[in-house]
Amino acid sequence: MVHVYNCHPFSSQHIVQVEQEPGLVCCGGGALFVVATGGCKVEAYDLEQGSCPLICRFATMGAVASIQHSKMGDYLVTIEEKNSATYLRVYTNWRHQAEERARVGVRLLGHLLRGGSMRGGAQMEIIEIPLSERPVAVACCAVTGDLLVGCGNTLVLFTLRRQNQNSLQILQGAGPGAHQNPGPSQTVSILDFERSVILHLSELTPKQVALCDSYVAMQTELEVLVLKLEASSEPEVQEESPDINQDDQPDFLVLPRHQELLGDRAKDCGVHVSVERTGLEDGGRSSVSYVLFRSLIPDSSPGGVAEEILLQSLQLRPLFTRHQSAPPDGPACVFCFFSLPSSGYLYSLKGCVERLSVYQYPERVLAAALTDQLLHVITSEFREHNVLTGIFQAVGIDPTTTPALGSLLSRPLLSRKWASPPPRGSSAAGHGWNLYVIDTVPPLTLYRELVEYSRRYVATTPQAQSLRHLLSEAHLLLRAAALQQQNREGGAAEGTAGGRELDDAFRQNCAQLGDSFSRACQKDCHLALPYYRMSGLSVEEVVSRNRPLPSSPRSHGPGFLFYLKHHLLEETAPRLSQEAADEVVAIFSQSEPSQLVGVCVGPAMANMSPARTLQALQRAEATAGVSVATMMLLLDELPQFTQLMERHAEMLLLYGFMEEPRLLLHGGGGGGGQHGHARPTALARQLVNSQPGLLVAAMVALHASGGVQLQQADHVFKALGCERCLQVDFWEAILMASSQEDVVQELLFRVASVYIDRLTDARPDPPRGRGPLKSADILINSCCHYGALYPWLTVLNPARTSNAQHQEAPHKLQSLLCGPSLSVGAVSPLLDGLPEETSWGFSLHLLRATRRGQYDSCIEKLLDRCPQAIIAYGNHHFQDEDKVLWWTKLLPELCNRTRAAADNGILLAALKETVVVVAMEMSPAEFLELIPDDGAASYFLPHLLTCCQRHLLT
Template sequence: MVHVYNCHPFASQQIVQAEQEPGLVCCGGGVLFVESAGGCKIEAFQLEAEGCPLICRFATMGTVQSILHSEIGVRKEGLAGHLDQDDFFIFPKHQELLGDRAKDCGVKVSLEWTGMESEARGILAITYILYRRFAPDFFQGCTVEDTRLHSLQFHPVFTSEGVEPTCVFCFFSLPNTGYVYSVRGGVEMVSVYQYPEKAQQAVLTDLFLHIITKNALQCFSVRCSAVAARAEDPYIDTTMKACPPITMEVCALRIQLFIGLKALCHDRHHIVLLTAADVETREDTERAARRNLNRKSSSTKHRDPIEMSRGWNLYVVNTVPPLQLYNEMVEYSKKYEETNPLSQSCLHLLSEAHLLLRATLLDPRVGNPELQKAFQESCAHLGDCFSRFDKRDCHLALPYYKMSGLSVTEVISRNRCLSSSPCGYGKGFLFFLKHSLYEETMEELTEETANEVLDIFGVAEPSQLPHVIASPSMVRASPDSGLAHLERLESIGAPSVPLTLSKAALALRMGDLQLYRQHMDRHTEMLQVYGFIEEHKLLLHGRGHTVVPTPLAHHLRDSQEGLLVAAMVALHENNKVKLDEADLFFQVRLCGNLSGPQGGPQLMVDFWEALLMASSQEAVIQELLFRLTSVYIDRVTRRDSQGMKPLKTADDLINSCSHYGVPYPWVSILTPDHFSIIQDHQEDLQKLQSLLCGPTLDVSSILPLLEQLPDGDNAGLSVHLLCATKLDCHESSIERLLDRCPQAIIPYANHELQNDKMVGTTLWWQKLFPELCERTRAAGGENTILLSALKETLVVVAMELNPLEFLDLLPDDGTAHFFLPHLLECSQRNLMT
């Protein structure tokens, strides 16, 4: 045992007035059961009452060998013990088998049905959880007695009112060593106890391990609460929460002298001890008698051993309330801290105090606000310890300070004394401060505290200054002081892009636009985008619904919107910002006070278009296509000319983004470039048509959006026809084009009907040819557009059909002379093939 402390876990004690000398003792449910030595009688005493008054006495059917307490009553065993035998043993080596492997131990166990109705034969089973074999090393002076086991105990730990325990522990002990295993959810060793002297009996509780030796009651710390905390809370051992490790070395908290200890049992906050003076053996008596024969004193009267009696006592020792013991351990730790602030003993004792409170709070019956307050205080003490460390565990300052409920300002105040120490601020404190500044939930620091933080990092970690200045918690820091620190940082090392951007942001806060422009002109826009990726808080603060643009973002909106959009696209692609957060950033926070076009601010639409070019995530692409289509349709429908000029024209998007396609030739006939539509939304119409002509957009997903777009003009008609064509509704599209824009029918047929050899080609003579014949006849042959379209259709039909099929298509209205040239061409082509 490395750590031995002199704490006081034991409080008052009282003597139980038993009628006869106790043999066996057992307690539970607030009651102490005492068996009279060598008799068949048991006495029950009330532990909770003053003086432990007698409750009752009752007789047993035979000699009591052992006595145990259970929830349904007292269980007595009257079986005779095993006879001692002198056998020859071969001791094999040490062996440990855990879990399912324990079945291979070679020890067979069988169950015998007792006949009780509550024990159905079908549900009885045996589960092997642990097999451990100890072998004495005779060459090292060990004896068989050193491997004798005692105090086997299963100890459940409940953290809720449910019937299932959170953890179950198995404890057993050798004379010099005790072992604790966790046996729920896998079997593993938790702790090993090395006793300073031979133990006679041990009891494991939620808070302590109590053992008795010949002349002492000893109290050890346990790790049950550390195991239970990790089983109950998955966030233990993260940056959010922490708990002392299960593997932390146990310690002895108290060694209390008691003469002649014989038995030990425990119930709640009571420890029952049986003490008795040793009786002289027959050999000791005969030896003393021989010595007395040599004495000349005739007044010596020899006593018969039967007449000799021994003194005994039955004690009830009350344990100290956990909160009182915690306060003592904290005060004790201060002695180590005064000697050496980096003392491991100080950390160890504070960790033991923390586990003591955690074990108490895990009990669902405990709801003391003072305990919760003390628990937060213990977290603060542990945070102070780890904040001073420069070792690998210094990062634990962060979760412990978080669990303490202290603000960052309070933590800075607790560590301010370290600034004057030779070693300066510890790595643990800097780790906590750095991560707290990078988080979005930290409070805004006052100007004084923020400037102090700048001074801390200016001395301890100047390379972190650009990131510290960009933190939303540092908005009240003096820009002059921050700029001075950055100038010193730049003078001692190579300038970085985030550093230059941070200086530009501070110059903007100072109102010095000339200095701002000077810093911004030092790097190209591409390098500035990389700088924003490295420190995105220069553009926005917060996450989720709390995202807020910085003053630099507002300035870029008015002066370099292209850089702002490119930076936001880069942040999205590098998982620095989500799509919904970017929408909130542009639509509400950044451009909410600006009058913009319908469907959202133009800057947000520019961001969507730029992100569509850059993104490779299918889900994001489909979402962007839907949003952009919705915006384009809304703008074409409303024809509101207000808004900013887009960063990308339709031609730019067609040339740089594969999701935008070149508009089909027949679409250009429907809506030429000089089409009579407001110029701002001529671009929106062309972008919408390009998306519909592209390979990616799923037309079926935007059909509900088309309901708001009328097809009364060619702009709306072109969109409706594109969607219908994408859905292979060619027949209705042919009819609508012939009704509204017959000059586009041949380009439509050449583009759409030729692409589908199975269905589209037949539409030339099954749908288009009859429609043109009928409409030309109805127009009296004077519609030159229809006549021209009919002639071009006949050229295609003559190439695709044989003469007999061609003849079947000809109308019987006496106009055969019009079709004869095409019939002759069809025949000649057929003869050649």
């Protein structure tokens, strides 16, 4: 919190003359309500007219102990005492009671009157609200107009309703003119209340209560509890309070110290709350959730005064971010404020419950009040006013665009306090007492006073930190004023004269704060960026404001350099003129040469002079070799470009690309954020022809570091015209480096699709004059997703073709099908398009069937097309539980085919090797059963002898 001093927040004051000593006052509906000390009469004065004329006066039914006004429904609620009894009463249509000449109707809650009320509310009504306990506090909801009453150990909620001849409706808003006489065709409606919910409390007795939307707050002398009421269809489970045996209590008392429980943790406060639903309109239930609990137990220092530790000024205040009198989803945020005599606390309740600010008062405070823009506190002699902090953060405004919030919470105090003169004790003849109605200065006027004061302050005490505090306070005033005006004018404040004036002042204030933070220390210098952004100044204007003076000991502030560097990093930044771009190069060349590379490669610097920039970069060539080469491309000096690129090792160049992705890519968040298209630079286009391997390696490194996504890389290679060559090399390289399963599966399908397309010539690739960067052998040896080819595939290896792609693509596809990672089911539909007549097609179909375990069909296909590969196939696949296929499937097939074939040399050789395997696996008896009975037994006798000898040995 920052106090701003010697700037008066009041523009004028009006004197309201009353005959008797005022005891209670309250405001609302454009009126001031005054109750004399111990009196039974209420006087209402019009605050919207300068002279504050009397609206009406009316008598109450007892001495008023508490009075409040509700904007919704325009009613007054009082706690009155009469004959040692306490009553709760509501006064409606009080504006009709001018000069006490109108009739008054008195009725009980829920009972309607005949006569004036039924004729359109032409008379004031007093609604008696019976209670089983004595009311001690009352609060009205600013959103719904509902009424909350605090009693001994209960909180009673009354729902404000409008009753008419047809139905009972919840009141959504009723202003001062809500009860005018309706026309003949209108429905007569009357305000009424319904007792809807009773909250039974344990351990706490409320002293003050507050109500806003669905939030209920209560305050004792030392504790604050905030609850939220919600409609529920589930039956509520009543929790029993723990029964504590007094005999088990220790002899001493343990006091918690400053306990703060937020959100779900608040349920551990030890206060049991049960809900009793009493409403008749709906049969639903209500549930209660704990939102905030704060216990403030001060230090037990000797000589302490009891009044110094009591809580006061409990408020719940809503904040709307759009113009709606009663939005269906309620206010954007609800704030809770309460105060000790020495400090105030501001919390945000809706969404994330958090403490926003702590206000330390320099002296004891008698009362505090929270408004939309200021926190007003009253001491014994003065009024102090503090600019609210933390409001914007609570309603979801990005703190990076409102950085003053983070720098203002709980800040130290400055100088002296604001003061207004004490009221005069005498008045004109005939009146014994004066009330002073003070008009606050409009935010724009107060802002101008703050700016003027800051100029005088910095002239006498040139401290940038103190000046920045003043400007930050002015910034918060303008933000709050703009938000409030948008709510009043339905979001169209920008088009009005007042809105434009506020906007101009806000931009001027942001520019001043940007100037302050541009010269700040390293800790706060980054805040120059958001303030300069909000100011709307162009880069040229910001550079002009930050040109160092001839007598300045330092050239440029760190905040200015931070702003300039990060603003130029944005891909959407407008292009600078050549003069401005050259000045930027000169600034970084002198102040931060190490950042010169990142500055030069941005699109905003496209108009810079290449010759001048080259001179600056050549002085830092050891760390900026790639950027110097970029300048050579801009100068069309290709020989010098080649020489410079050859001067540096490839790994060093890769590090350079990873440090500054914009050397290769523009767009997509400066080198490849998650969104947007990335486009190649001139250097990337040159690398396609000169060093394609370096380009692919750089793209792989950027992908690994999160600098570019797969979709963005695809767009880059398409823009380079090499989506079917270097793009596939990039995918293969990612497979070698990536360990992300989702990325691996995506790329396996992509490369398999490309290999199949190359075999079918479905999409012929453009000529590139070279083979792929990674051959099939390299991928098999260095990438775990490519498996070693099965031995039987070497027998099926087709004849070499003249097309180099047809030599590599089938080998790579075979390797993928032999590897552990590719899902056969994913590429099976693509393999259907390969003809089995070709050698490559036959081998790939056979691999697919083998991966699916279809060995029977594979044996038949091999015996039909390539029987010389059958033994290699069996040796590789017929192992363990699949070895039985040797004698159940392969041996009978070979016997039948050998007998039927005319030229059976290959089949006989395969049969011999099969019989050798069978003889080693079976007993003599089992082997005899397999021997055919067609007279060819002599062929199997040597194998039978081997089988018998082996059996005898074992």
